Structures are given as structure tokens and as C-alpha cells.
Amino acid sequence: MRRSHWQRRGRVQVGAAVVAGVLAFTLTSCGGDGGDSTDDPKSTPKESKASVQLPKLDGEEISVAAVWTGAEQANFKKVLKEFEKRTGAKVTFVPAPDPIINFIGAKVAGGSPPDVALVPQVGAVKQAVDKKWAKPVGAEAQAELGKNFAQGWQDLGKVDGTQYAVYVKAANKSLIWYNTKVFENAGATEPKTWDEFMTTAQTVYDSGVTPVSIGGADGWTLTDWFENIYLSQAGPEKYDQLAAHEIKWTDPSVKDALTTLGELFGKKDFIAGGNEGALQVEFPRSVEQTFTGGDQPKAGMVFEGDFVGVNVAEAKAEVGVDAKVFPFPAVGDKAPAVSGGEAAMLLKESKAGQALLTFLASSDAAELWAKQGGYLSPNKNADLAAYPNDVQRAIAKALIAAGDDFRFDMSDQAPQSFGGTPGKGEWKALQDFLRNPKDVAKIQAQLEADAAKAYKD
Template sequence: MRKPSDTMRGHRAGAALAALLAGALTLTACSGGDGKKEADEGGGGATGSTVTLPKLNGTELEVAAVWTGTEQANFKKVLAEFEKRTGAKVTFVPAQDPIINFLGSKIAGGQPPDVALLPQPGAIKQAVEKKWAKPLGPDAVKELSKNYSQGWQDIGKVDGKPYGVYYKAANKSLIWYNAPVFENAGAKEPKTWAELLTAAQAVYDSGVTPFSVGGADGWTLTDWFENVYLSQAGPEKYDQLAKHEIKWTDPSVKQALTTLAQIWGKKDYVAGGADGALQTEFPASVTQTFTGGDQPKAAMVYEGDFAQVNIGETKAKVGADAKVFPFPSVGSTAPVVSGGDAAVILKDSKGAQALATFLASPDAATVQAKLGGYLSPNKNVPDSAYPNETQRTIAKALIKSGDDFRFDMSDQAPQAFGGTPGKGEWKDLQDFLKNPKDVAGAQARLEKDAAAAYGNGG
């Protein structure tokens, strides 16, 4: 697999992307509404292009992913479009985290799905090592080369061979906030960590808890850490920690955890306190921020662009009631962390290859983009496909970043450390949320679990 340092090249480019996001998101947040003008002027790529697919009448396929709720429902509409074009019948198979374990049980039972959406590059590598994954065929590779930057192509490769189509991306460096609460508190969108703490105090003084944290899902906590660490320690250290070339007992980790504790350990700054946060799953962490008008359970919630799916389940309108700002700079530069889900073929057939080809095309991504709460790394998805200005801004910023991004650190780790509920980094950061004063203990547990999962001592 392409190493993080190979595909994630620029701190300066990351700074430029953060600046672009900061300016553009401020504009869109102030303007409100959906705005047709920007959609019409968008330069997101070719429109009207279609991918050629074979006729697959009588073919039955299964696609597995961990997606639930609206996200699953929207993806099923993409599969319905594939069915319409090919005549195939596609069944969505709900998977559980960690998906590698889920797939292992299906394969052991002789019933693997044809295609699986894997949320970690580490999982793609494991699927290849276990000889489950099949290489992408020439048609899918052709779509990839036409529609994706080299970085997004490379992150789906193992030993230089393409296995993954990154159908879905995420900008994981965003904080969503309840606009009426900020207005009542006189709080302003922060650009630095110090300004974030100032805004939080203003919100707290107005009578609203500053932050909602979905601590029941450990991955939200790893995302918090990664943004603080990337901005504070810098990209070189980030890449080293991602590969466990430095230990989690490193002083840079201590500094990041100590910084996180300024929020996680501040009395009454987290909705429900630590115990409440650890019982709050991610969807609820979003909806409780935008339910209750200007008296919600919390004023802000950190997470990626996909939080819009959950905001859509409330009465809040993105760009008006629900606004967003880039994750503030903790060090000299604001962080830009990306994530994503890649389609990987497990049963090499004409139908499975055709589905991977379709998912690599702008046609598939455009279907889901129009439904909201989705971001594609496909550079030929037209900007006009995204349903509001905020989403268009985030999408354009992702495409303009090209190869200059940092991929989610925990997603690069072995799943035993970075992607398993109740274990590894997820559990260690949940324990730290419960006791943010124990920085040294958290570091020791993280290092012990990382060393075991990576199979080295750092």
C-alpha cells in the first residue's frame, strides 16, 4: 500500500485548503439558503458524461457496508440506478464494525458479498493479505484514472496494484454550530484553538453547554485527536505516528492529549458530562445540537461533512440554523484530515467489476450527491449536484486539494488498534474522555495497544 508520506505531501497546501474553507464557509454560512448562482458557475467537472455498462439481466449481486439510516437509504438509490442501467439485482447487506471481522465470518461461511465498502486503507490491505480482495479490472481502472487525483487512486492500491475505488470521501476538519445559540451568546466563529475556547466560554456563560461529543462511537474521539495532533505536531510527526514509527509515549502525543483535556476535562463543557458523552452515539450527538431551537443540549458538535445527514433529521436548515467552520488551528496551521470508503471486489465476476466501474464514475456519485450529506473525491462530479452552497464549498475545496491531504490516522492503522469498538485506540480515548487528567496513563495504554497491533515496539 502506498505509504502516507507518499500521497500526502503538503503542509503548505493543507494550509491553503484550510484558508479556502475558512473564507468560503464564512461566506456560505452568512448567505444562508441554497443559492443557485454558485451551482451554475461551479467548475466541478464534466456534466452529462455516462459510463458504459454491460447488460446483466439475471445477475444477482450483494454489496456490504456499515452504513445505516439515511446514508444507507441514499446509497440504495445509487444501487437502484445501477440495476436500472444493467438489469442486475443488487442486495445491500448491512455490516457491523469492524467490517473485516464481519467479512471474515461471511467468507468462512462460504457467502462473501460481491463487493464491500471498506472504511480504512488498513482494511483494504488486510483484505488483500488474506487473499479476499480481487484487483480492479481494466474498465474500473480506466474510470479511476479519468476521475480521481493520483493520491486518491494510490490510497486504494496495495503493492502498486489497484484494489479500492474511493466512492465516498469525508472532510473531517469541521465544527458545526447552532447559529441562534452563537448569536445569543455573542460568540464568533473561531480560527484558533484559543478563540474556540473563548467562544465556548461565551456559550457556557449564556446558559448552553458548549460541546456535544458522540463518545459512544470511539472513532469520533480519534478524529478529535487527529485534528489537534496534525495542527499542533505537524504533518511529519503525523505520518510517523500513523505508521507507529514514533511511540504514543512521545511528548507530542502528551501535548495533544493535554490540549484536548482543555475541552474534555472542563466541567460542564460536554453535554451530559463524560458519562453522558460515552452513552451518546454520533447521530444523537448531532441531532441534540440542533434540536430545541436556541436551547439545545449543546451548541457545537465536531465531525465531518457527513453530519449534514443527521442535521437533516432535525428542523434546522444548513446555512441558516446550522452553520459550520473549519477546525481551528492549534499550531501554526489549521488541520485538514480526510477519510473515505472504498469499494473492493471480493467475488471477481462481470457483475462485480461492472459495479466497481459504476462506482468509480461520476454518474454514481452524482446520484448520491444530489441527496445531500455526501462528498465524493471524484473530480468529475459537477458542483451543481450538491444541494446547498455549504456542501458545494466543501466539495470544491476537497477537489482543489488534489493529492495534498492527510488521511484519517486511525483508518491507516491495523483494525485491531484503529478500527475496533471497545478495543485499541477507540477504547483508550474513551477511557481518556472519562479521565482527562490521566494523560500519562492514556499514553501508556495507547502505546501498549499500538505495539501489539502493529507488531513492533515503535
């Protein structure tokens, strides 16, 4: 079967247990406490000093497009403001719809693409290069990448050996967040295996609170559920094969993973709003309804990445106090470690655009961004003390300690039409599965038909 460069690149990440193991250790060692430790010198951020050299760009104007909204957008704008302060350039943020690659295509066709775009999919970078939309990363930004990033993160932004993107934002997508009051009232404990997770869910249910909140209106959250179960149950070799469509979605390993996921999806009383209700809930609200309502929220747990911290804050809750986190439970022998991220890609060649990529690849930008919360940097030289609490610090430490030892989000490696488009492909099939988790074979056939067409195209 034909495999494009971006499909093969998923093999840079080898093994998955290290991230989960380090994360479990660091979260336990900090007691899940979100407060800063006065005994640890690392808890006090270093004095901010400019370490990256940027050119003077007085009077230059550039635009930057991303799909971020709310606090996530506001936090990124603070990073852009610092770039403006240091260079004199003027940066305009352009809100983009999801999937952003379609937005980029429309803007290119109209002759007015943004100078820089932040894209979440590895496949989107490849698509932009194939269509000759993307420009190569300059020498200054490449120097920052070489100094600050593990090789795996650098390679994710390459196409045929040329650097076209800078992965400036990472995500640990193997986390389950829980309402501490709910767990305390129920006498629930943090599970380490899938069976223990289902037992914990029953314990929370028996206490009078619905166990799990699912943002099913956003199909990407469902792909993350599947990927974590599949990686842990089927193993990394099968994960790589399915990501590259070297095995079909009708493979028995997919049946096993969907059957396991169906153990949760098949218990409508365990899901806030039931299955149909969950399909109406977007991701931000799935977090909000877990951390509002005192000790009687709509749900006790919500699954998603480290970026949940932003939404916890928007719900007026405190990470490490009201909201704590445990690694996604092991379904097989080892717990999964799935990562994602956003890459900055240059669409119009300019001195200011290249300078922005250089800044975003620097420790300066990573530390400023980290201070805002709800952000995880793959920059290995960023000061961990910049993160606002011990929970986020532990997550960041685990990511950096893992180096190249992780698996990238499977759906983000897939062609956009299959792995990253609302109402199509994997997103749509898993929404159908949430609606009716009984017919596993039908969903497998649906996934394979959509995948076969997308990978052929």
C-alpha cells in the same frame, strides 16, 4: 521498525493547510448560507446525462455490504437503484456491523461473502488483500479512476502497486458544526484558533447553553478529535511518523496533543451530559441534541465531518440556516485538514461486480449521490452544482482544489485491532481519556502498549 505498504502509503498526502485554507475562504465567501445562489450558474445542476458505459446484466444478482444505516443507507440505495436501472442487474444491500472487516472474514469463512463491500479503513483493504479476499479492480473501473480521481485517492486503494479498491466516498473530518440560533443569542463568533474556540465555548456556556456535544460512545469520534489537534500542533511530519508507528505514543508530541484535548475534556460543564454522559451518546445523537430544542438545545456545537449534514436533516434542521460550519481551529501555526473515506472492494469476481465498481468510480454515480446530501465525493469531474446547498458545495470544492494535499485519517491507517475496533486500542484508550482526562501519561502508556502489539501482529 517494520512498516507495511499501507503504512507507507500515508505519505502520498503532503501538506495540510491547503484544504483548510480553501475551505475557510469558500465558506466565508458563501456567507455560510445553505441556500442555492440564483446568480451563480453553477448552482443549477446540469442536465443528467449518462457518461459511463455499462454492460447489460439482465438476470445477474450481486450483494453489496456496508455499515451505513438510516439516511446514509437510504441515499446509497438510490445509487444502487440507478445501477440496476442502467444494467438490469439486481443488487441486494447487506447491512454489516462495525468493524466490517470482521464481518467479511466471517462471511468468507462461511463461503458466502458479499460481492462488493464498502470499507472505511486503508488498513482493512490491506488486510483483505493479504488474506486473499479481495479481487483486483478491472480495466474499466481503473479507466474511470484515472480520469476522475487525483493520484492520491487512487493510491489509497492500491496494495503493492495493484488497484484493489475504489475510494468512492470522502470525508472532510476537520469541521465544527454549530447551532446558529445559539451563536446569535450568545453573541458568539466563529473561532480560528484553539484558544478562540475555548473562549467561544465559554461565551456559549455563559449564555445558558452547554457548548459541546460529543458522541463518546463511538470511539472513532474521539480519534478524530485527537488527530486534528495532533496534526495542527505537531505538524504533518510527526503525523506521518505516528501513523506509521515510527515514533511511540509516549512521545512528547502526543503528550502535548492530549494535554490540549484535555483542556476541553477537563471541563465537564462544557460537555453535554458531562464526561460520563458523553460516553453514552452515539454519534447520530450527538448531532441531534445540537440541532433540536429550538434555541435551547442540549449543546451549541458538535465536531465531525461533512457527513454531519445527513444527521442535521434527520433532526429536521436545515444546513446553512439552522446549522453552519467552520474549519477545525488551528492549535499550532496552521489549521488541520484530515480526510477519511470509504472504498468499494470486490470480494467475488463477476462481470456485475466489476461493472458496479466502474459505476461507483464515475461522475454519474457521484453526482446522483451528492444530490442526496451528507456526501462528499473525491471525484474531481463531478458537477459541484449537484450538491444541495452552498455549504456542502464549498466543502466539496475545497477537497477537489486540494488534489493530493491532505492527510488521511490516522486511525484508519492503523491496524484494525488498534485503530478501528470498538472497545479496543485507540478507541478504548481515548474513551478512558474522556472519562478521566487528568492522567495523560497513563493514557499514553496504554496507547503505546496497544499499538506495539497491533503493529507487531
